[in-house]
Amino acid sequence: MDITKQNSIAWDKKVEESSRYTQPVSSEVIEKSRSGEWGITVTTEKTVPRNWFPESLDGVKILCLASGGGQQGPVLAAAGADVTIIDISIKQLEQDEMVANRDGLTLKTMQGDMTDLSLFDNESFDMVVHPVSNLFVEDVRPVWNEISRVLKDNGVLIAGFANPLLWIFDDEQERKGILDVKHSIPSSTLDYLPKDQVQEYIDSSQTIEYAHTLEEQIQGQIDAGFVITGFYEDDFGGTRIIDKHIKTFIATRAVKVSMG
Template identity: 65%
Template sequence: MDTLDQNSKAWDKKVEEGVGYTLPVSKEEIEKSKAGDWSIKMTPNKAVPREWFPESLEGVSILCLASGGGQQAPVLAATGAEVTVVDLSAKQLEQDQAVAERDGLHIKTVKGSMTDLHFFRDEEFDVVVHPVSNLFVEDVSSVWQEASRVLKDEGTLIAGFTNPILFIFDDEEDMKGNLVVKNAIPSSSLDHLTEEEVKGYIEANHTIEFGHTLEDQIQGQIDAGFVIAGLYEDDFGGRRPLDEYIKCFVTTKAIKKKMD
């Protein structure tokens, strides 16, 4: 099964359905960003601390990795940064292009996988921002390795990801308000499905998601040459039962170590 192709189609469908993570920022938010009043999110609710970025983003080269949808990239472009977006979904990238055309921004868009950035040269970017999305690839280590490769020495990676505790519960029961432990970690949304159920799941254009260990998420960055320099947690904003007990999202700031 081609997971990347499946998730590309699934995210195109989410754009057509108007799912929240596909809705671009407003013209008003872009105007505020141009005036210096801006913020972006890697997770559902909490904004990235402003001090995690350079004091000025004018001319700073930023890669928005698996970050289509017209949200982070237009805001950063409005600050004067040189922004490139990579996403697996053509329709998500169209959202960024639409905002750029609407608000007079320059954003470069590239359709591709976060696991293979061969279209970029080594040390091309100053900053990589990577909102929660590596749950859509099986091998998260390749995401960290590629992010490290395309970042300059002392460059910054700001990455959001899920706490694996979210994936141990039965998703259908969770939506009903019941916390029922079902999955081990690492896991896949195709686990426990029969061959016929997998076929129906794919035909319905659902995303294939993977629950990664915290070791793969955090030590994986360190193994790729990063030093973790900041961390915060976030939740669903009270929309899911787990919010009562634990925050299910993490964002880290990591600095690429200077090569000797």
């Protein structure tokens, strides 16, 4: 099956359902961002530290990767950055365009796959902002490699991703308050379903997700030419039972370093 197409349709559906990560920021947030009071998330709850960004974003070329939804991109554009947003979901990109039209922002939106950034030349961007989203691709290493290619030397990658521990538990049981270790890592949503339910799941236009190892997430960045310079963890804000035991999201700041 075409995983990219499946997840594109699924995210379009999430927009129609007003899922949390499809809800655009308000005009008030944009106005504050214009005056220097801005912040974004790349995980679930915590705001990215301001010192992960340059002191001024004026003219900084930022690629918001797999980052549609009218959240990160418009805020960064309002703060002065030259923003390009790429996402597989047309409806998610429409959220960014809506905010831009509503609040008089300039930004670019493009539909595309995070594993293939051939739309862009080498060293096109100063920064890449990549919120939790690489769980929607089977192999995460091409994502890191493509980000490295399109970033300038000493360019910065700010990325959010899931701790694979999130997937080892039975999801239905966890939502009932029971932590039942059931799955192995790496794995995918389809691995967790009985064979006779796989097609029904696909037909219901739901996302296919992949649990990547921490080695793929962190060493994958290092292998792509990055040096990690910042790190924090996040959770569901206390809304899930697992929050009592461990943080299940990670954010990293990494700098592309030329080895030549």
